[in-house]
Amino acid sequence: MGLPQRITFNDVDYNFTVANTEPITKATEKIPIIINNETIELIKSSKGWTSSSETSTISPALAQAIGRAIELRFRL
Numbered sequence: 658m659g660l661p662q663r664i665t666f667n668d669v670d671y672n673f674t675v676a677n678t679e680p681i682t683k684a685t686e687k688i689p690i691i692i693n694n695e696t697i698e699l700i701k702s703s704k705g706w707t708s709s710s711e712t713s714t715i716s717p718a719l720a721q722a723i724g725r726a727i728e729l730r731f732r733l
Contacts, residue, residue: 683733
């Protein structure tokens with residue numbers, strides 16, 4: 658597990674943790690995160706990042722922003 662990370666989205670701060678067991682590389686297409694005590698898997702597609710769960714508590718725009726923050730952090 659990684660260190661907690663923070664993102665500000667629409668003037669609200671969100672804390673999340675990357676919960677992967679394998680190293681994140683440019684070939685990584687699925688990244689599990691823990692946000693609001695819920696584990697969500699982010700999936701990379703040609704349109705960007707989306708959450709795998711349809712009943713997720715995070716919006717698609719927030720999932721996209723978290724995916725971009727992870728890309729910047731891990732230099733993908």
